[in-house]
Amino acid sequence: MLTIFGSIALDTIRTPASILYEVLGGAATFSSISASFFSETGIIAVVGRDFPDSYHNTLKKYINTNGLIKKKGKTFRYDGEYDITLSKRKTLKTELNVLRDFNPKIPDEYKKSEFIYLANNDPDQNIQVLRNFDNIKLSMCDTIEYWISTKKLSVIKMMKNSNIVAINDEEARLLTKEYNLVKCAKKIIEFGTDYVIIKKGEHGAILFHEDIIYPLAAFPIENIKDPTGAGDCLGGGMMGYLSNTKNINMKTIKKGLLCGSILGSFVVEDYGISKLLSLQKNQIIDRVKKYENMTQEL
Amino acid sequence: MLTIFGSIALDTIRTPASILYEVLGGAATFSSISASFFSETGIIAVVGRDFPDSYHNTLKKYINTNGLIKKKGKTFRYDGEYDITLSKRKTLKTELNVLRDFNPKIPDEYKKSEFIYLANNDPDQNIQVLRNFDNIKLSMCDTIEYWISTKKLSVIKMMKNSNIVAINDEEARLLTKEYNLVKCAKKIIEFGTDYVIIKKGEHGAILFHEDIIYPLAAFPIENIKDPTGAGDCLGGGMMGYLSNTKNINMKTIKKGLLCGSILGSFVVEDYGISKLLSLQKNQIIDRVKKYENMTQEL
Numbered sequence: 001m002l003t004i005f006g007s008i009a010l011d012t013i014r015t016p017a018s019i020l021y022e023v024l025g026g027a028a029t030f031s032s033i034s035a036s037f038f039s040e041t042g043i044i045a046v047v048g049r050d051f052p053d054s055y056h057n058t059l060k061k062y063i064n065t066n067g068l069i070k071k072k073g074k075t076f077r078y079d080g081e082y083d084i085t086l087s088k089r090k091t092l093k094t095e096l097n098v099l100r101d102f103n104p105k106i107p108d109e110y111k112k113s114e115f116i117y118l119a120n121n122d123p124d125q126n127i128q129v130l131r132n133f134d135n136i137k138l139s140m141c142d143t144i145e146y147w148i149s150t151k152k153l154s155v156i157k158m159m160k161n162s163n164i165v166a167i168n169d170e171e172a173r174l175l176t177k178e179y180n181l182v183k184c185a186k187k188i189i190e191f192g193t194d195y196v197i198i199k200k201g202e203h204g205a206i207l208f209h210e211d212i213i214y215p216l217a218a219f220p221i222e223n224i225k226d227p228t229g230a231g232d233c234l235g236g237g238m239m240g241y242l243s244n245t246k247n248i249n250m251k252t253i254k255k256g257l258l259c260g261s262i263l264g265s266f267v268v269e270d271y272g273i274s275k276l277l278s279l280q281k282n283q284i285i286d287r288v289k290k291y292e293n294m295t296q297e298l
Numbered sequence: 299m300l301t302i303f304g305s306i307a308l309d310t311i312r313t314p315a316s317i318l319y320e321v322l323g324g325a326a327t328f329s330s331i332s333a334s335f336f337s338e339t340g341i342i343a344v345v346g347r348d349f350p351d352s353y354h355n356t357l358k359k360y361i362n363t364n365g366l367i368k369k370k371g372k373t374f375r376y377d378g379e380y381d382i383t384l385s386k387r388k389t390l391k392t393e394l395n396v397l398r399d400f401n402p403k404i405p406d407e408y409k410k411s412e413f414i415y416l417a418n419n420d421p422d423q424n425i426q427v428l429r430n431f432d433n434i435k436l437s438m439c440d441t442i443e444y445w446i447s448t449k450k451l452s453v454i455k456m457m458k459n460s461n462i463v464a465i466n467d468e469e470a471r472l473l474t475k476e477y478n479l480v481k482c483a484k485k486i487i488e489f490g491t492d493y494v495i496i497k498k499g500e501h502g503a504i505l506f507h508e509d510i511i512y513p514l515a516a517f518p519i520e521n522i523k524d525p526t527g528a529g530d531c532l533g534g535g536m537m538g539y540l541s542n543t544k545n546i547n548m549k550t551i552k553k554g555l556l557c558g559s560i561l562g563s564f565v566v567e568d569y570g571i572s573k574l575l576s577l578q579k580n581q582i583i584d585r586v587k588k589y590e591n592m593t594q595e596l
Binding site for chain 1: 382383384477478479480481484498501502504510511512513514515516517518519520521522549552553556590592593595
């Protein structure tokens with residue numbers, strides 16, 4: 001089983017073509033639904049009393065929500081606007097609300113999880129959550145600019161305690177004060193993690209492990225509607241794939257990254273989580289195969 | 299034999315770490331030396347009376363310079379400054395000089411060339427040059443912002459007359475007025491060319507042909523000194539590889555793109571053409587193999 005600890009949000013997404021108000025989003029949402037295509041997945045997260053039942057039911061269709069707490073107060077809200085290229089996003093508003101003093105509780109049934117994905121919550125909370133699991137085979141963490149700027153030492157400690165660090169290129173640069181991504185990754189590996197994945201959006205990702213580098217070009221998408229959540233789908237899809245895999249080695253890690261990247265390629269084709277909700281497992285498998293064929297050189 | 303028509307420049311390159319004054323550069327220089335590792339290569343180009351003999355001798359070590367004309371006047375000069383990331387360049391000065399009214403003459407010995415690479419000269423000149431070759435098996439053209447802005451119709455006509463269009467992402471966007479690179483490529487293919495290569499600098503390249511897409515991640519380089527000429531090395535290295543290949547098909551086209559991309563990964567490791575001058579063929583072959591191994595999934 002895979003346990004994901006992360007945010008559930010009501011997202012307002014503004015693109016040049018369309019505006020969506022308070023749709024179901026957040027790192028835990030995107031990553032757990034992505035993971036659920038491969039593996040049993042449970043989330044630890046908090047929402048407010050205003051969280052629509054329909055959203056709760058959507059989540060329940062895909063994942064175990066026994067770790068989802070409904071608290072007095074309002075659900076975490078995010079409001080962001082993309083420019084015409086859909087590659088730059090400006091944050092208009094972030095309301096932490098119930099996320100602010102969330103004290104996560106881990107359901108007993110989750111504690112047997114061997115796979116843990118710490119999406120982008122407070123790094124100190126992430127370290128605490130990790131301590132509740134005794135059988136960890138593989139853990140992954142992600143982070144965001146906010147935590148790097150306000151709790152850098154905790155971010156580094158969290159990374160030291162995780163097997164895999166997945167991080168955006170810009171955040172890796174902010175964290176390491178290096179521009180070159182190979183240098184960024186080397187510094188992050190020195191923090192004490194085993195694998196580093198630098199996510200580059202439409203340009204794919206690069207995986208680093210010891211002296212191995214695995215550059216992965218993105219699956220090219222012609223009609224991108226909304227890039228929100230693509231990085232979370234990558235992390236969730238990858239951890240979902242690995243949770244359902246007997247051996248964790250370079251071969252399965254690479255394949256997992258590819259599967260996660262393909263989940264990301266789907267989600268951008270529609271707004272919010274819409275594409276994930278119409279997605280079938282065989283479509284994922286087909287696109288993974290298509291990618292393998294298209295990048296095959298010989 | 300491969301014939302390359304392009305510019306030879308005296309480049310002033312300003313990076314945060316170093317400034318180089320009037321070093322040997324230009325699209326024809328980078329691309330023809332790259333091509334020479336794989337194939338007999340001749341250039342058609344013009345320089346001024348001020349062009350140093352030592353630079354001429356450097357070129358002669360690698361390529362056939364019988365199509366290199368020395369004219370009254372000054373050599374084409376370019377002066378550009380990179381920012382701290384080495385990914386953005388500001389043009390400080392461009393002096394066309396002898397390039398302005400160059401009337402290219404093609405040596406008879408070049409006319410048997412089956413492979414032609416039109417680097418980024420005036421598209422009308424490129425079309426003219428192309429007419430001198432009767433046995434063309436494969437032609438490639440590139441272009442720059444200046445020609446797209448001033449001679450767009452000629453650029454499109456040149457592309458229609460070439461088998462392969464290699465173009466930077468930003469220039470593809472400028473030319474097609476699309477942002478998405480798949481859409482850009484489709485529009486360029488509609489101009490009448492067979493293959494489109496969108497070059498993305500440190501993010502690699504994407505090749506398009508009919509309904510085939512081949513995304514190629516870049517070979518990751520930790521110590522980049524100077525990105526100047528990387529795109530020209532890609533085009534030249536690719537055409538050099540293909541000139542030395544019996545069959546032109548998707549397999550060899552892909553391999554050629556990879557070889558060109560690897561040439562680009564070398565050139566950025568030192569200033570100007572320095573890295574190319576110390577490079578041995580076996581280092582190229584080794585890095586191509588290394589890339590194939592590192593990106594192999596299974």
